[in-house]
Amino acid sequence: MTTLLVLAKAPVAGRVKTRLTPPFRPEEAALLAEAALCDTLAAVLAAPVRRRVLVLDGVPGGWLPAGIEVIPQSGGGLDERLAAAFGLCTGPALLVGMDTPQLTPELLAPALAPDAWQGCDAWFGPALDGGFWALGLAAPDPALLLGVPMSVPETGAVQRARLLDAGLAVRDLPPLRDVDTARDATLVAAEAPDSRFAAALGRLAGAGAR
Structure with missing residues (x-):
C-alpha cells in the first residue's frame, strides 16, 4: 500500500499563512492554518494507506490527532524538503500539503486505489495558482524534485514536465485551489462549507476580523 505524506508547518503566528496578513492578524492567520491542517489530517486518517506521515517544520501541538507519524522536515529550499520527504519512503508514496483544506478521501481515492499504480508511475494534482497540491511516485526518487523552481507560476508545469522527461507514465488528479490569499480562503471555504x-x-468574519 501507499505511504501518505503531509508536508506542513506548525501553525505558529508569524510563521504560517503570512500572505493572509493583512487583512488577518498573524494570530488569526495561524488559526486558519491550524484549521486547514486539521482538515488535511482528518482526510489523511480516513484514507486507506500503509503509513500516514506528517513531515513537520516545527513542533507538534494539540491539533495533532492520534495515528499520524511525525518526522521533522529537512533544511534547504522547498524542492529539497519535498525531495527529502520522498526519501523517507521505500514504496509508493503520495505527498500533499496543508494548503487545501477542501481535501477529502474521495479526491485522493484514484491515487490510493488497489490498481492506482498499474501502468502508472506518478500522480500529479495541479493547483490553480500554477503549482501542485499532490504528487505521487511509485518509486520515490528525490532527484525528480531537486532543482524544480518552487512558488512561481510555472512550478507545476516544470514539475510535471520533469516526470514526463524521466519517462514516467503520469495520471492527473483534479485541480484544487491553494489557500494563499484572503480571496482564496473565501472561495475554498465556500467549496468546503462543513x-x-x-x-x-x-x-x-463574525468577529469583524476582516
Whole structure:
C-alpha cells in the first residue's frame, strides 16, 4: 500500500499563512492554518494507506490527532524538503500539503486505489495558482524534485514536465485551489462549507476580523 505524506508547518503566528496578513492578524492567520491542517489530517486518517506521515517544520501541538507519524522536515529550499520527504519512503508514496483544506478521501481515492499504480508511475494534482497540491511516485526518487523552481507560476508545469522527461507514465488528479490569499480562503471555504477551515473563517468574519 501507499505511504501518505503531509508536508506542513506548525501553525505558529508569524510563521504560517503570512500572505493572509493583512487583512488577518498573524494570530488569526495561524488559526486558519491550524484549521486547514486539521482538515488535511482528518482526510489523511480516513484514507486507506500503509503509513500516514506528517513531515513537520516545527513542533507538534494539540491539533495533532492520534495515528499520524511525525518526522521533522529537512533544511534547504522547498524542492529539497519535498525531495527529502520522498526519501523517507521505500514504496509508493503520495505527498500533499496543508494548503487545501477542501481535501477529502474521495479526491485522493484514484491515487490510493488497489490498481492506482498499474501502468502508472506518478500522480500529479495541479493547483490553480500554477503549482501542485499532490504528487505521487511509485518509486520515490528525490532527484525528480531537486532543482524544480518552487512558488512561481510555472512550478507545476516544470514539475510535471520533469516526470514526463524521466519517462514516467503520469495520471492527473483534479485541480484544487491553494489557500494563499484572503480571496482564496473565501472561495475554498465556500467549496468546503462543513470544514473546520470554513468554520474558523466564519468565526473570524463574525468577529469583524476582516
